[in-house]
Amino acid sequence: MKRHNFSAGPSILNREVIEKASHAVLDFDNGLSLLEISHRSKPFVDVMENARALALELLGLEGKGYKALFLQGGASTQFMMVALNLLEKRAGYLNTGTWSDKAIKEARIFDDIYEVASSKDANYTYIPKGYDIPADYDYFHCTSNNTIFGTQIKQFPDSPIPMVCDMSSDIFSRTLDFSKFDLIYAGAQKNMGPAGTTLVVVRESILGKVSRKIPSIMDYKVHIDKSSMFNTPPVFAVYVSMLTMEWLKGLGGIAAIEKENEKKAQLIYSEIDLNPLFKGFATKEDRSIMNATFTLANEDLKETFDTMVKEAGISGINGHRSVGGYRASMYNAMPLESVGVLVDVMSELERKA
Amino acid sequence: MKRHNFSAGPSILNREVIEKASHAVLDFDNGLSLLEISHRSKPFVDVMENARALALELLGLEGKGYKALFLQGGASTQFMMVALNLLEKRAGYLNTGTWSDKAIKEARIFDDIYEVASSKDANYTYIPKGYDIPADYDYFHCTSNNTIFGTQIKQFPDSPIPMVCDMSSDIFSRTLDFSKFDLIYAGAQKNMGPAGTTLVVVRESILGKVSRKIPSIMDYKVHIDKSSMFNTPPVFAVYVSMLTMEWLKGLGGIAAIEKENEKKAQLIYSEIDLNPLFKGFATKEDRSIMNATFTLANEDLKETFDTMVKEAGISGINGHRSVGGYRASMYNAMPLESVGVLVDVMSELERKA
Structure with a gap:
């Protein structure tokens, strides 16, 4: 049976990428596995340089003073690293969900953090708008897409200070003027590759301005100086990310x-809006094109719906415990067909009920 | 041509492990790739728990108050994390090589570090002995094996304070009373798996004693409380580490x-000692059974030797730039046969020269 993988992350990857990755584990360099060659060998240095260049190319940031790094530790490590590298006195954070909230909590260990706006009181169903970003703060931090709640920032502010954005769950999924951002970070495990590496794209000129001594492994400048090879990189995760970016470039880019x-999102959101058995969780104007969150209007239908979903080969659509209901994650590698299968099941439920 | 991979790390893995890993990338759970399933799904939670249990079992530390974690960021991140979690006033470090030296440098960012002994003045050719470990320090840190210099601690001190050991390059390679150690860490990419995960084995009772606020991602207690799933773990690297530990257990363990x-080490060191064309780098009594370092007595033979080495299918034996010459890394997965091929080439050079 064909599987339709709506997992929120780690999540679906393109099948060709998976096949190439599997082959590289067996034989990457004259019979040696990708896993057993030196990260300093030319074949892997080429992979790393290609991955770094592709990230900038896809984002349209080549030649604009940015550097791309492939680090370890996930976005959770970036919460700390951003503060260590950029926070001198005070920073402004937009609180749009669980991950923003965690970013704020971790940055507060180092210094003063001000929430410019928050939708926490409304269980993060919407994206706050019309807030001010104080010009004398060190930086402004936001989360572009909120996987758990299914909301997404559509219009980014014109920030008078460096803008830092956690794009873990929608990197490479939509066109934006990425030069509005000074630092973008993204855990690989949604749109880019397997868990285990984190893309950081940083405008070099914002670095070197804090007075604290930064541990080497946490210092963006150290990683830039060492071409993202300060320590042994997560070779396999970087390679699969490179393959995914090559695939995306081949399709025509972002x-x-x-x-x-957009087609996938439209398909599922129309079903949510037209089918009386379902209710969308997020405010319409802030709906994410990556993660659609919805609940059953009548919880009595849960068992029936869950069985139908399973029988259709659909997996990974249980909502996060803080929202309940369902979440359909439709990352770049998900075909429209899979969303179609889910929508068919939702319609079928309406006919049956 | 058969390849003999003496790479210092990332390095050789068992072929069966590589084949299973390659298959899991294609199909791990009913047609889904290991790379695209949720880390919270039962199949992966089982992998993580199995890996954690195997690490303790192989080290003989089950039921002794230890917890095993699979983190990200390599030993270089542990340099910082050890200090953040354990350093309150002062710690003692044994300086036996480049990696000890880096560990000291990074820990000094947080507090006072005292070198109990160092072999730096002799370019780390030997392991210092007979030093004192002050009983009122927070902990003692050492590096069990020095990849670059080819030295290894044979007798560990009886430390009056918690003993922390970087075992990145000889974990699971020799029997020791591991309960002498309170915290062991090891980057996976030598004896355990691909680059991208770091094993940490910690005696829980030594934690929670520092006054600083530790960032969550750097807090061992947080990772223990979340069963090594505080954030998305490096799924693939943990899985391959688990396979390697299963393979090792199947062989009869450490x-x-x-x-x-020991057979492999004996084979190459006897050749180094008996063949007048080669000189060992490390002091004999401190020689590593993982990494044999040696130079040519006559540099004029370098081109001939390098060509012969290449023709024999041998790769990865260039010495580190701080030592020069050659380094044969013979991790767990390397067959005796490969060391035999290298020794044959060395003997052949003697006959030719």
Whole structure:
């Protein structure tokens, strides 16, 4: 039976990428596995440099003073690293969900953090708008897409200070003027690759301005100086991320995949809005094109719906415990067909009920 | 041509492990790749728990108050994390090589570090002995094996304070009373798996004694409380580490592999000692059974030797730039046969020269 994987992350990857990755584990360099060659060998240095260049190319940030790094530790490590590298006195954070909230909590260990706005009181169903970003703060931090709640920032503010954005769950999924951002970070395990590496794209000129002594492994400048090889990189995760970026480039880049993502989102959200058995969780104007969150209007249908979903080969659509209901994650690698299968099941439930 | 991979790390893995890993990338759970399933799904939670249990079992530390974690960021992150979690006033470090030296440098960012002894002045050719470990320090830190210099601690001190050991390059390679140690860490990419995860084995009772606020991602207690799933773990690297530990257990565990490792070491060191064309780098009594370092007595033979080495299918034996010459890394997965091929080439050079 064909599987339709709506997992929130780690999540679906393109099948060709998976096949190439599997082969590289067996034989990458004249019979040696990708896992057993030196990270300083030319074949892997080429992978790393290609991955770094592709990230900047896809984001349209080549030649604009940015550097791309592939680090370890996930976005959770970036919460700390951003503060260590950029926080001197005070920073402003937009609180749009669990991950923003965690970013704030971790940065507060180092210094003063001000929430410019928050939708926490409304269980993060919407994205706050019309807030001020004080010009004398060190930086402004936001989360572009909130996986758990299914909301997404559509209009980014014009920040008078460096803008830092956690794009873990929608990197490479939609066209934006990425030069508005000074630091973008993203755990690989949604749109980019397997868990185990984190993309950091940083405008070099914002670094070197804090007075604290930064541990080497946490210092963006150290990683830039060492071409993202300060310590042994997560070789396999970087390689699979490179393959995914090559695949995306081959499709026509972010602009091409954005069209597909919009079609998928439209398909599921129309069903949510038209089918009386379902209710969307997020405010309409802030709905994410990556993660659609919804609940059953009548919880009595849960068992029936869950069985139908399972029989259709659909997996990974249980909602996060803080929201309940369902979450359909439709990352770049998910075909429209899979969303179609889910929508068919939702319609079928309406006919049956 | 058969390849003999003497790479210092990332390095050789068992072929069966590589084949299973390659298959899991294609199909791990009913047609889904290991890379695209949720880390919270039962199949992966089982992998993580199995890996954690195997690490304690192989080290003989089950039921002794230890917890095993699979983290990210390599030993370089542990340099910082050890200090953040354990350093309140002062710690003692043994300086036996480049990695000890880095560990000291990074810990000094947080507080006072005292070198109990160092072999730096002799370019780390030997392991210092007979030093004192002050009983009123927070902990004592050492590096069990020095990849670059080819030295290894044979007798560990009886430390009056918690003993922390970086075992990145000889974990699971020899029998020791591991309960002498209070915290052991090891990057996976030598004896355990691919680059991208770090094993930490910690005696829980030594934690929670510092006054600083530790960032969550750096807090061992947080990771223990979350069963090594505080954030998305490096799924693939943990899985391959688990496979390697299963393979090792199947062979008879550390005691069994230690015999093989000793045979390999004996084979190459006798050649180094008997063949007048080669000189060993490390002091004999401190020689590592993982990494044999040696130079040519006559540099004029370098081109000939390098060509012969290449023709024999041998790779990865160039010495580190701080030592020069050659380094044969013979981790657990390396068959005696490969060491035999290298020794044959060394003997052949003597006959030719």
